Structure formats: C-alpha cells, structure tokens
Amino acid sequence: MAAPRILFCHCAYAKVVPPEVKQEVLRRLCESGAGFDAVPDLCDMSARKDPALKRIAESGAVRIAACYPRAVKWLFHAAGMPLPAEGVEILNMRTQSADEVSRDLLEKS
DSSP states (O other): OOOOEEEEEOOTTTOOSOHHHHHHHHHHHHHHTOOOEEESOHHHHHHTTOHHHHHHHTSSSEEEEESOHHHHHHHHHHTTOOOOSSSEEEEETTTSOHHHHHHHHHTTO
C-alpha cells in the first residue's frame, strides 16, 4: 500500500494558524525527507476553484496539515471537488501542537 500523500497549507492569506506552528511543521517535513506538496492557501484555491484541488481529492489517501477539518472538507466541497469519505486525515495546526501535527503526518508515512 502506498504512503498517503502529504499536503501542507501555508494559510498565507487568512493568517489564522500560529506562525510558529506552521514554521515548525514545515521545517520537520523538509528535514524528514518525506515527499509532500505545499500550497499557499487552500481557502484561496477553493475560491478560485483551482484544478489542483481535484487532483488532490482524486489522489487517494491524503494527510492534510491546515486548519479545522470541517473547514478543509467544506473548501474542497465548495470548489466542486469533495474529498473522499475514506483515506483522508486532516490535522489542525490551529489547535494542535507542531509536535502532534508532525508526528501524525510522518509517523505512518
């Protein structure tokens, strides 16, 4: 079974994720050697109906480091590209520590 795809959202425009959490998670991802995709802002991508969301939604298992899971699911849905019901794990950098998010992104990769 292939490792889940990892997606990191910089939350560049909303600025709702604590900067120190984002920076630490991104640092750990880079140092891990694991493959991952980083996007500037899922909210913006949803508003623009960016086709990359469709590729993410259709790619199979995915772990997303962003904000509230319900918000992330809604962003994909609002763009007309809903995430599958299974195989998706959304980690909340607004409420979880960098340690928790990094561990959950990388431990099963």
